[in-house]
Amino acid sequence: MELSYTPEQDQFRDEVRSWIAESMPATMKKHAEDGANFEHTEVMEWHKILYAKGWAAPGWPEEVGGTGWDVSQRAIFQEECVRANAPSLSPFGLSMVGPLIIQYGNEEQKKRFLPAILAGEEIWCQGYSEPNAGSDLANLQLRAESDGDDYILNGQKTWTTYAQYADWIFVLCRTSAEGKKQEGISFLLADIHNTDGIDVKPFLTTGGTLAFSETWFKDARVPKANRVGPENGGWSMAKALLGHERTGIGGITESERGLTQVKKNAQRTAVGNSTLFDDPTFRARIARKQMRLRAIEIFNLRALAAAQVGHAPGAESSVLKIVGTELQQEVTELSMDALGQNAMGWLDSPEEALPSHQQAIASQFNYLRAATIYGGSNEIQKNIISKHLLRLPSA
Amino acid sequence: MNFDLTEEQQMIMDQTAKFVAQETPVSRFRKLRETERGWEPEMWARMAEQGWLGIAIPEAQGGFGGSFVDLAIILEQLGRGLVPEPFIASVVLAGGILSDQADEKQCEAYLTPMMEGQTSLAFAYSETQSRYNLSDCLTRAEKVGDGWKISGEKVWVLNGHAADQIIVAARTGGDQLDESGLSLFVVDGDAQGLECIRVPGMDGQRTAVLRFTDVEVSADRLLGREGDAFATIEKAVDRGAAAACAEGLGQVRELFERTVAYLKEREQFGVPIGSFQALQHIASDMYAEMELCNSASILASIQADHPDSEIRKAEISAAKLQLSDGGWFIQKNAIQLFGGIGVTDEQDEGLFFKRLRVLNGLFGDADWHVSRFQSLKAFEAVV
Numbered sequence: 001m002e003l004s005y006t007p008e009q010d011q012f013r014d015e016v017r018s019w020i021a022e023s024m025p026a027t028m029k030k031h032a033e034d035g036a037n038f039e040h041t042e043v044m045e046w047h048k049i050l051y052a053k054g055w056a057a058p059g060w061p062e063e064v065g066g067t068g069w070d071v072s073q074r075a076i077f078q079e080e081c082v083r084a085n086a087p088s089l090s091p092f093g094l095s096m097v098g099p100l101i102i103q104y105g106n107e108e109q110k111k112r113f114l115p116a117i118l119a120g121e122e123i124w125c126q127g128y129s130e131p132n133a134g135s136d137l138a139n140l141q142l143r144a145e146s147d148g149d150d151y152i153l154n155g156q157k158t159w160t161t162y163a164q165y166a167d168w169i170f171v172l173c174r175t176s177a178e179g180k181k182q183e184g185i186s187f188l189l190a191d192i193h194n195t196d197g198i199d200v201k202p203f204l205t206t207g208g209t210l211a212f213s214e215t216w217f218k219d220a221r222v223p224k225a226n227r228v229g230p231e232n233g234g235w236s237m238a239k240a241l242l243g244h245e246r247t248g249i250g251g252i253t254e255s256e257r258g259l260t261q262v263k264k265n266a267q268r269t270a271v272g273n274s275t276l277f278d279d280p281t282f283r284a285r286i287a288r289k290q291m292r293l294r295a296i297e298i299f300n301l302r303a304l305a306a307a308q309v310g311h312a313p314g315a316e317s318s319v320l321k322i323v324g325t326e327l328q329q330e331v332t333e334l335s336m337d338a339l340g341q342n343a344m345g346w347l348d349s350p351e352e353a354l355p356s357h358q359q360a361i362a363s364q365f366n367y368l369r370a371a372t373i374y375g376g377s378n379e380i381q382k383n384i385i386s387k388h389l390l391r392l393p394s395a
Numbered sequence: 396m397n398f399d400l401t402e403e404q405q406m407i408m409d410q411t412a413k414f415v416a417q418e419t420p421v422s423r424f425r426k427l428r429e430t431e432r433g434w435e436p437e438m439w440a441r442m443a444e445q446g447w448l449g450i451a452i453p454e455a456q457g458g459f460g461g462s463f464v465d466l467a468i469i470l471e472q473l474g475r476g477l478v479p480e481p482f483i484a485s486v487v488l489a490g491g492i493l494s495d496q497a498d499e500k501q502c503e504a505y506l507t508p509m510m511e512g513q514t515s516l517a518f519a520y521s522e523t524q525s526r527y528n529l530s531d532c533l534t535r536a537e538k539v540g541d542g543w544k545i546s547g548e549k550v551w552v553l554n555g556h557a558a559d560q561i562i563v564a565a566r567t568g569g570d571q572l573d574e575s576g577l578s579l580f581v582v583d584g585d586a587q588g589l590e591c592i593r594v595p596g597m598d599g600q601r602t603a604v605l606r607f608t609d610v611e612v613s614a615d616r617l618l619g620r621e622g623d624a625f626a627t628i629e630k631a632v633d634r635g636a637a638a639a640c641a642e643g644l645g646q647v648r649e650l651f652e653r654t655v656a657y658l659k660e661r662e663q664f665g666v667p668i669g670s671f672q673a674l675q676h677i678a679s680d681m682y683a684e685m686e687l688c689n690s691a692s693i694l695a696s697i698q699a700d701h702p703d704s705e706i707r708k709a710e711i712s713a714a715k716l717q718l719s720d721g722g723w724f725i726q727k728n729a730i731q732l733f734g735g736i737g738v739t740d741e742q743d744e745g746l747f748f749k750r751l752r753v754l755n756g757l758f759g760d761a762d763w764h765v766s767r768f769q770s771l772k773a774f775e776a777v778v
Binding site: 001002003004005071072075260263264267283284286287288290291292294295296298299301302305315316318319322323379381382383385386389390391392393394395 | 698713768
C-alpha cells in the first residue's frame with residue numbers, strides 16, 4: 001500500500017496547477033477567492049476552457065473524449081481544482097447521463113449526445129423525482145404512451161436542478177402499468193427547447209437562488225430513438241446512475257473547499273488583539289472536521305481505486321453519501337458560526353455590513369440542507385445498506 | 396497511490412486470522428485474564444515462529460524487512476481474538492525504538508532474542524503527572540563513573556510487569572517540561588532498585604507502575620545520543636497510536652459483525668429485531684463508521700514511518716481521532732443493540748468494549764490528537 005505520489009505524478013500536479021492558474025479568467029479568480037456562488041455563465045465558461053484542454057471529463061473512457069488518466073491523476077486533478085476554487089462543472093451531463101449513455105446507449109446515441117455533453121454545447125438536467133415519487137422513486141407517474149415512432153409524455157417532474165439552463169432532460173417515465181412498479185419504467189432523453197409541451201418553472205430555494213425547477217410535460221412527443229436501453233428496462237439503469245451520481249455526491253471536494261474558506265474567514269475576523277482562528281475552541285472545531293474529512297477522503301480514494309479495477313460502486317456509494325453530506329453540512333454550520341453577528345446578513349446585504357467574501361455563506365448554509373435529502377435521502381441510503389449489504393430482514 | 400495488499404500480505408492476513416481463530420480465540424483470553432502474567436511465554440514463542448515478531452524489522456537486523464502495514468495486518472487479527480501477548484509493547488514500541496536507535500551490539504543483545512520469542516520488552520515513558528505530554532519527565536539519569544543511575548517512577552507501562560528489558564525515558568538534562576535533555580536506557584526487568592507494581596486494567600490486561608530507585612546501568616545501555624531522544628519518543632508513541640488503530644479495527648469489526656448477527660437472530664414481538672427500521676439505521680451508521688475506521692487504520696499504517704514528522708503527526712492524529720470517535724459510536728451502540736445481555740460479563744461484547752476504550756485513551760486520546768493536529772504548521776497554511 002502506498003499513498004505518496006511518484007515524481008511523475010508530482011510533475012503532473014505542477015502542470016495541472018500552473019495550467020489552472022494561467023487559464024482561469026480574472027473575474028472568476030476573484031469569485032473563487034471570495035468563495036462566491038458562481039454564475040451559470042461562469043460554470044459554462046470554465047467548462048469550455050477545460051474542454052479546449054481536453055480535461056472536461058477525466059473519468060470518461062479515452063475513445064469518447066476522456067483523459068485516459070488513472071485514479072491517482074484524477075484525484076490530483078480534482079484536488080488542484082479544489083485548491084484553486086475553480087467552479088464545479090454541472091454533473092448532469094458529464095457525470096450522470098454521459099456515463100449512462102456510454103454504458104447502455106447505442107452507437108447512434110453515443111455519436112449524437114456525447115460530443116455535445118463533452119463540449120458543453122448541450123446542457124442537461126435530471127428528471128427523476130415527482131411530487132409523489134420522492135424517496136419512493138419507483139412510484140413515478142410521468143406517463144409515456146406509445147404512438148408510432150414516438151412516446152407522448154404527460155405529467156410532472158420536480159427538483160429538476162438548473163432545468164432553466166438546460167437544453168435536454170433525461171427522464172424516468174412509466175411505459176407500463178403492468179406488474180411491479182419498478183418493471184414499467186423507461187429512460188428517455190427529451191429535447192427541452194424543440195419539443196412542444198415541455199414547460200420549465202424555476203422556484204426559489206431557501207438559499208435564495210433558483211436552483212430547482214418544476215418541469216411539466218403536456219402531450220410532449222419524444223422519439224423512441226431517444227430511449228436508452230430496453231422499454232420497461234429503465235429502473236436498473238436509473239439505479240446504476242444513482243451509483244455514478246453518489247460517487248461525487250459525498251461533496252468531499254466541497255467540504256475541503258469549505259474548510260479552507262472557514263479558515264480564511266476566521267483569520268480575517270478580529271477578536272480583540274487576535275483573530276478567531278487563534279481561538280482555541282473554534283480552532284479545535286475546525287480541526288475535528290478536517291481530521292474527519294481525511295478519513296472520508298481515504299475511504300473515497302479506496303472506492304476510486306476499486307472502481308479503477310472494475311469493481312462497480314455498491315454500498316460504498318451509500319456510505320460516502322451519508323458521511324460526506326453530513327460533514328458538508330457541518331462545514332457550512334462552522335462557516336456560519338465564524339460569521340458571528342454577520343450571520344444576520346444575506347446575499348443582498350451591503351458591503352458596509354457584510355464583506356463580499358462573506359456574502360454567499362448564509363445562502364450556501366441554507367441551500368445545503370438539501371445535501372442529506374437529494375440523490376436519495378440519507379435515510380434511503382441506510383435502507384440500502386441494511387437491505388443489500390447487511391441483509392437485515394424486511395419488516 | 397495503491398491500497399491493495401500484496402500477495403504476501405494477503406497470505407499473512409489469512410494465516411493470522413486462521414491462527415487466532417484456532418489457537419487463541421477470545422475464550423483463551425478469558426482464562427488468561429485470571430492469571431498473574433496475563434499472557435503465556437509459550438504462545439509468544441509460537442508467535443515468533445510465525446515470523447510476526449520481526450516482521451517489520453530490516454533484514455540487516457535479522458528481521459523480515461516488512462513495513463508497518465504488515466504489523467497492522469497482524470494487529471487487526473490479534474484484536475479480533477483479544478490476544479493478550481505484548482505485541483504492541485514489545486514489537487511496535489520497544490522493537491521499533493531498538494531498530495531505529497540501537498547499535499549492532501544492542502540489537503544483538505535485546506532485539507534478536509525478542510524477535511526469536513525468548514524475551515519480551517516494554518517501553519516506559521508515561522509518568523503520573525505527564526498525561527499525554529511526552530516531554531513531561533521527572534525521571535532522571537545521572538552520570539556515575541562510566542554508567543548511569545536512574546531514579547523516578549513510570550506508570551501504565553504496557554508489559555512492564557513481565558518484560559525482560561524495559562526501555563525507559565529519563566532526563567539527563569533540562570527541566571521537567573523540556574523537549575531536550577531526554578535520553579533512553581535499557582534496564583533489565585530484574586535490575587536492582589527496580590520495583591514493579593502489577594496493575595490489573597479494565598480490559599483484563601496487565602500494566603505496571605515501575606519505580607526506579609538508584610538503578611545503575613552501564614554506558615552501553617544508552618540508546619542513541621544522550622539528551623536527544625524526544626523525537627524518538629514521539630515517533631514511538633505515534634507508532635503506538637497507529638497500532639491502536641489497527642488492533643482497534645479488529646475489535647470494531649467483531650462488535651459490528653456480532654451485532655448484525657444478533658439483530659437477525661434475536662426475536663421480539665414475534666419478529667427478528669433486525670427488521671425494525673430504527674435499529675437498521677443504527678446498524679447502517681455503525682457500518683459507515685467501521686468503514687471509516689478501516690480507512691483510518693490504512694492511513695495510519697501507511698504513514699506511521701513517514702520521514703516527514705509533520706505529515707506523520709497530522710495523519711496519525713486524524714486516524715486516531717476516527718478510531719476514538721467512530722470506535723466509540725460502534726461500541727456503545729453494540730451494547731445498546733444487544734440489550735441487557737450486552738452488560739453481562741458472560742458475553743464477549745463487553746470484553747471488546749473495554750479493550751477498545753483502553754485503546755481510545757492510549758497514545759493520545761481524541762482531544763489530545765485534535766489539539767496536536769491544530770498546532771501543526773500545515774493547519775495554519777491556507778492554500
